[in-house]
Every structure is written in structure tokens, then in C-alpha cells.
Amino acid sequence: MKKLLFTIGFVLPTLIFAQESKQNKCDLPKDFKEPKPEKKLQSMLKMVGATLDDLKKHIAVEHDCDEKDVVILRVSEQMGNGMYSVCVMGKPMKYKRMGSVFMKADENPFDVAK
Template identity: 65%
Template sequence: MKKLLLTISLILPTLFFAQESQNDTKCELTDNYQEPKPDKKIQGWLKRGDATIEDLRKHIALENDINISDVIFLRISEQKGNGIYSACVLGKEMKYKRMGTVFMKNNENPFDVAK
């Protein structure tokens, strides 16, 4: 009986957290959602290398074969040398990063040559 209770007490929280992580990838925005505003100084500096927020928006739209207006930013965290961006693309949350002036998905490794 103790083994049964121990097994149930371990399995139920695992199933609960597994379901929570699947729901995190969907983004539902209200009609009056306001995108976060990027820092104007950093955007002015990034304009020299074509690495602004609008360039990232074009990159995401081209990569996913959608319209530019379908890309909505949820979070923007950036510095001159790097940045992390979270965007809602057709109801699905996607994370991107910037290293210098290069954009890529957050889970990609630019130094992985075994592709």
C-alpha cells in the first residue's frame, strides 16, 4: 500500500507539470495589446548593421512564410552586443536571439558545424 501511494504521489505532479509546459508555447493576446518599445539609443546603433526590431520582424516573417503584420513581440531584452526576443507568431510563442547583427532562434547553436 505504501508503494502504491508513493508511486501515485510521484506520478501525479509529473503529469501536472508536463501539461503546464505544453501550454507555455501558445500565446493568446487581447485586442488592445501594446508591444513593448525598444530602447531608441540601442536601435539607432543597431540600424548601422541592419539589426533593428523591424529587421528581426522581417526575418521572422520570411522564415515562417507569413506576413510581417502577423509577428507581435511579447518581450524585448537587448543590449548593443546581444539581445533576447520573444514573439507571438500566429498564436505560437517563438524565442529569438541576436549576437552582434545576426538573428537566430534561441535554441540554435551558431558554432555547430555538424549540420
């Protein structure tokens, strides 16, 4: 009896948490606001064409959608690089910036085998 209760107590929560971690949709609240970029940094990045608006344009072209379908969730950037979490047509994605070039976070720009 103890083994049965232990098994149920251990397996059931594991299965429940495993199901919750597989989210392929962005569930944003209706009052969600995109993070505001740092003005000084954005003005410097504007000279090389690497602002958040440029990122939205890049993603919209890459996924053949409107810019309004791209929602920026999280931003971490410096002058030379940046990491971005975005929601594109309801699907969460991550992008990075190296210099003025935007690419998906899992892409390697030096991989010539593709």
C-alpha cells in the same frame, strides 16, 4: 482512507498543473501592445541592420508569413546581443541576436555537423 485522500489530494493537483504548463499558443489580450524599444540603442542598431523591424522581417521570411503575424512579446537587448520572445502565427518562439545576426535561441552558429 487517509491514504486514499492523500493520494487524491496529491495526484489531482499535479495532473491539473501539468496540463496547464503545456501551452503551444500565444493567448494575447486584445489590447496587447508590443514593448517600445530604447530609441538611442535602436538608432545605433539601425546602422548595422539589427533593429526590431529587421527582426520581424527576418522571422516573416523564415516562417513564410506576413510581418503583421509576428508579435514581439519581450525584449532584452544590448549593443552586441539581444534576446527576444515572439509570437509567430500564434506559436511562441525565442530568438537571439549576436552582433547583427538573428537566429533561433536554441541554434548554435558554430555547429558544423548540420
